[in-house]
Amino acid sequence: MSKILITGGTGLVGKQLQKKLEEKNHSVVVLTRSPTLKNEFKWDISKEYIDDNAFKDVTHIIHLAGAGIADKRWTAKRKKELINSRVQSANLLFKKIKDLKIDLKGFISASGIGYYGAVTSNKIFTEDDAPENDFISKVCVEWENAAHQFKQLNTSVTILRTGIVLTKLGGALPKINTPLFLAALGTGKQYMPWIHIDDLCNMYVKSVEDVRFIGIYNAAAPEHETNKSFTKKLSKTIAKPIFPLNAPSFVLKIVLGEMSSILLKGSRVSSVKTSAIYSFIFTDLKSALKNIYHNE
Template identity: 70%
Template sequence: MVKVLITGGTGLIGKELQKIITNKGYEVVILTRSPKRNNEFLWNISENHIDEEAFNGVTHIIHLAGAGIADKRWTTDRKKELINSRVQSANLLFKYVKNLQISLKGFISASGIGYYGAKTSDIIFTEDDKPENDFISKICQQWEKAALQFKKLDIPVSILRTGVVLTKTGGALSKMNTPLFLSALGNGQQFIPWIHINDLCNLYVEAVENTNFVGIFNAVAPEHQTNESFTKILGNTISKPVLPLNAPSFILKTALGEMAYILLNGSRVSANKTSKFYTFNFPNLTVALNQIYNE
């Protein structure tokens, strides 16, 4: 019997993932700071506490927890929160799994394409490429290091370096569908590696079901789109005009501070390794956006 424990299960991706895993006939339990349902259990990272009952019969852990990268300006305190919410939570899970001697069949963790840094280049990044030295990359590096420690317990580890997740409710699209963002940002030539939420959730299921789907994988659609082309396709899909003038970089930097650089830079990321294990339902942006907005 498969029983999956999900952290971050009350978030945007977590809620959708719960539905898909449950529909597969698997049992799901959630770690949350405010348990309200029978399958929800308390954890408190700052107090290093998890309700041990949450681990009863668990075969896999999917670690999605982490403060939203683009939710707030990157103050010094916010930067610490972005790292600690991912790393300390993984460390806490490791401590409990080790002390309770839980024989997991897999530890599956989110990460981000930010691992390769916020840079625009001719490189198409693969899982074997080295990380960058900027802040967004450092978050991902520490995030992944915390996940990989489960290998010390002979637990298979899968990590999904995730691009911009497309979904109708919340997330990136709700922010892009505004007057400021419904225009190309900066020079518009930075790439936006993206993935439909259905494909992302299915990749997590693949990691649960396929014992060969172990290691690090880019969770991005195989199609490459620049910020400019992405914005035009989005505008056509929702029948809204795209502003003819690009949003100047200095406006974004003024509005968002340091965080603006992840919007103004971006390179292509390869889905070749992932595609050997999984066939994308939404490999094309036009099809993906039509499904989200018109079905």
């Protein structure tokens, strides 16, 4: 049994992950700004503070903390927040682990497929490909660099470059499934790498339990879907009509600014490396959506 400290443990993925880890008899503690439960401990990144008690007997850290990429318009202030919430938090964890001389077995960090940039191309990106040079890519590069520093402490590092997480409890699906209808965005030809939340959480569990599961992996299902095909399959699953006209790109750009790029662009990412060590439960979108909406 391992003891895992989770940052971002009160978020969408964090809550589900806690349950899965505890079902496997692992002990879990969570860092939060406002602890209320027995297994929650206070941290304040701006004040560089973490309760030392949070680290007692910890063997692994799963770093999920980070401001939501698509929650707010990307102003200069918001861009800084998106980076700092990921990087400064990891730096603070590194400092504490080093100062407390904790023999940490693994540091497991979230990242995003945004590493490859907000681009639409015929290329299928693998973990060995270089990053793009746009803002979303820069966020992921700095995020991952902050994780890699744990190697200095002889700690294994695993990074999961995550696609769109599918669950009806929050995240992307409820935003796509608007009250009146569904609509493709822009040309609809941009790809939407996705992953069912159960598969993502299982990968984090595996990264704790399997010493081979280290390095960088694309956390995205094997099946590739464009925005148009994704919308059609979602429409069929929930029996809701698709608006006959696509949402115009220029409208999204006006409303969302630079952030619209992550909705209007997208390429395929490879799951070959991931599939060699992890067996996906949901390999196709149809089965994933049926499970989410109909428990099938």
